[in-house]
Amino acid sequence: MTRPLVLVTADVKHMDNYVWHAAPSTYLTALTRCAGATPVILPSLGSEIEIDAILGDVDGVLATGSRSNVHPDLYGGEATEANGPYDPARDSTTLPLLKRAVERGIPVFAICRGMQELNVALGGTLLAEIQNLDGRSDHRAPASDSQDERFKIAHPVVIEAGSRIGRVIGTDPVRVNSLHRQALGTLGDRLQVEARAEDGTIEAVSVPDAPGYLVATQWHPEYWAETDSPSRRLFEAFGDAASAYRKQRLATLLPA
Numbered sequence: 112m113t114r115p116l117v118l119v120t121a122d123v124k125h126m127d128n129y130v131w132h133a134a135p136s137t138y139l140t141a142l143t144r145c146a147g148a149t150p151v152i153l154p155s156l157g158s159e160i161e162i163d164a165i166l167g168d169v170d171g172v173l174a175t176g177s178r179s180n181v182h183p184d185l186y187g188g189e190a191t192e193a194n195g196p197y198d199p200a201r202d203s204t205t206l207p208l209l210k211r212a213v214e215r216g217i218p219v220f221a222i223c224r225g226m227q228e229l230n231v232a233l234g235g236t237l238l239a240e241i242q243n244l245d246g247r248s249d250h251r252a253p254a255s256d257s258q259d260e261r262f263k264i265a266h267p268v269v270i271e272a273g274s275r276i277g278r279v280i281g282t283d284p285v286r287v288n289s290l291h292r293q294a295l296g297t298l299g300d301r302l303q304v305e306a307r308a309e310d311g312t313i314e315a316v317s318v319p320d321a322p323g324y325l326v327a328t329q330w331h332p333e334y335w336a337e338t339d340s341p342s343r344r345l346f347e348a349f350g351d352a353a354s355a356y357r358k359q360r361l362a363t364l365l366p367a
């Protein structure tokens with residue numbers, strides 16, 4: 112069986128006088144090296160893209176993290192200059208993409224901004240600047256030019272008993288990295304909390320009634336997937352689900 116095809120969401124970036132639709136390499140290599148998948152970057156062209164048709168030709172969706180915030184208009188929040196930057200083209204692509212992928216039972220792994228997008232796509236809300244909220248810790252990355260330093264392990268998370276993630280990596284607390292200033296507020300439809308930080312911040316969710324792997328983390332397993340066992344396991348489990356989905360999908364295409 113050939114490798115499963117996994118759509119990877121793209122940020123819109125302005126560089127060298129061009130507009131780019133790009134994804135960080137860390138997600139692409141975690142997919143190829145740990146999930147055994149072939150990543151396919153989906154440009155953030157919103158309604159110009161036939162999302163349902165494309166979803167019919169792939170075996171999974173990986174929603175990446177990004178510094179930009181989901182636009183607050185999409186969940187009844189308040190847009191301010193300090194709350195940016197925003198990436199409306201990405202929002203207009205990823206929200207319908209994730210909603211349809213969930214509805215169709217396609218394996219989804221959503222990371223950081225990706226988890227926030229999944230929540231908003233399913234009708235949930237986000238909290239802004241959580242480091243300023245009573246009782247919450249600072250979940251932002253350390254100020255550094257070194258990516259290893261920014262993605263360094265920062266705090267423990269407690270995995271819920273009976274969670275999907277618990278089935279993959281066990282329910283002992285794990286220590287994770289942390290690079291965000293927003294967090295999930297009210298939960299979107301069908302989502303369940305899978306893990307929390309010590310300050311109560313939601314660190315992982317799943318869609319428990321989804322047929323395949325549908326897991327999201329606020330932390331970044333992609334960054335250490337080649338060297339950290341729990342991070343690798345999350346990608347391996349996603350790859351297994353995408354492979355199983357591919358087998359089924361191709362079987363329905365073949366003549367009887």
Ligand SMILES: N[C@@H](CCC(=O)NCCCC(=O)O)C(=O)O
Pocket residue numbers: 175176177178179180181222223224225227252290291292293294
């Ligand atoms: N903007 C949101 C999403 C956080 C996120 O996806 N972080 C990844 C950022 C990677 C980096 O800073 O290099 C938030 O802040 O909550």
